[in-house]
Amino acid sequence: MVRVTALYPAPLPFLKGHGTENDFVIVPDPANEIELPAWAVARICDRRAGVGGDGLLHVVKSAAHPEARAMAGEAEWFMDYRNADGSIAEMCGNGVRVFARYLQRAGHAAAGELAVATRGGVKRVHLAKDGDVTISMGRARLPEEGVTVAVGGHRWPTRNVNMGNPHAVAFVDDLDHAGDLRSAPAYTPSSVYPDGVNVEFVADRGERHVAMRVHERGSGETRSCGTGACAVAVAAARRDGLDPAVTGAPVTYTVDLPGGRLLITELPDGEIEMTGPAVIIAEGSLDPALLTPPQ
Numbered sequence: 001m002v003r004v005t006a007l008y009p010a011p012l013p014f015l016k017g018h019g020t021e022n023d024f025v026i027v028p029d030p031a032n033e034i035e036l037p038a039w040a041v042a043r044i045c046d047r048r049a050g051v052g053g054d055g056l057l058h059v060v061k062s063a064a065h066p067e068a069r070a071m072a073g074e075a076e077w078f079m080d081y082r083n084a085d086g087s088i089a090e091m092c093g094n095g096v097r098v099f100a101r102y103l104q105r106a107g108h109a110a111a112g113e114l115a116v117a118t119r120g121g122v123k124r125v126h127l128a129k130d131g132d133v134t135i136s137m138g139r140a141r142l143p144e145e146g147v148t149v150a151v152g153g154h155r156w157p158t159r160n161v162n163m164g165n166p167h168a169v170a171f172v173d174d175l176d177h178a179g180d181l182r183s184a185p186a187y188t189p190s191s192v193y194p195d196g197v198n199v200e201f202v203a204d205r206g207e208r209h210v211a212m213r214v215h216e217r218g219s220g221e222t223r224s225c226g227t228g229a230c231a232v233a234v235a236a237a238r239r240d241g242l243d244p245a246v247t248g249a250p251v252t253y254t255v256d257l258p259g260g261r262l263l264i265t266e267l268p269d270g271e272i273e274m275t276g277p278a279v280i281i282a283e284g285s286l287d288p289a290l291l292t293p294p295q
């Protein structure tokens with residue numbers, strides 16, 4: 001007889017937070033002692049049988065994590081981000097805001113400037129005492145090769161924007177044309193994104209003002225995506241003939257998402273700043289039975 005025991009013998013502390021309704025389970029683990037296989041993350045993020053979340057933020061000291069040790073001199077804390085299906089992603093913009101808010105609440109960071117290590121490099125955070133959080137997201141890369149996305153009877157060309165993680169941005173007349181987004185939109189050629197892609201659908205709302213929906217790799221349709229909003233703002237700016245590197249003037253887009261509003265500014269040096277809310281809404285402990293390994 002196979003004896004199956006819980007991966008964690010004692011209740012595991014967690015918190016829950018969100019940024020414009022992109023919601024995350026936060027697992028504090030400064031010394032990196034908690035093993036989080038994909039199946040455990042998927043269970044914790046399950047909206048019926050688990051806590052529920054678009055992703056999980058594993059909070060680890062950079063010095064204690066092999067992927068972050070080299071950044072420890074610049075950033076004390078590493079955001080070990082996982083998608084809801086347990087897959088690993090390079091970056092999560094809303095996640096960094098929520099991560100910073102958690103560090104503040106836990107007394108690990110004070111309001112003001114803070115650095116957070118991510119797989120996409122060190123991100124600078126401006127953390128107000130309450131209210132919005134601003135992140136310096138780094139520069140966008142704009143690979144030439146894009147894909148065609150198809151949903152229902154509609155097909156759109158997309159702009160390829162990399163914010164540390166990959167995005168395909170489609171401009172649409174009506175956000176409803178993206179359908180229910182219960183499954184990932186089909187795209188060709190698939191070779192452009194060998195590791196999958198986040199797909200954004202964007203409609204104009206006014207001057208430098210757009211609305212978007214997103215299907216996230218590893219999480220499905222979410223109510224907000226920070227890196228996606230940055231990708232959308234850059235794609236919209238180039239479509240509108242605006243490039244701060246050429247004009248020397250910053251450009252700001254207002255991006256409306258189902259879960260709220262983000263302000264995205266591109267500076268003349270290419271740096272992209274994202275501003276939006278981040279809140280912690282609950283705190284508790286996970287029952288070890290939830291984390292009994294599958295047979």
Ligand SMILES: N[C@@H](CCC[C@H](N)C(=O)O)C(=O)O
Pocket residue numbers: 022055083088089090091092093094095165166198216217218219222224225226227228
């Ligand atoms: N919601 C995030 C992005 C999370 C990662 C993404 N699903 C991926 O796999 O690249 C954000 O706010 O940026």
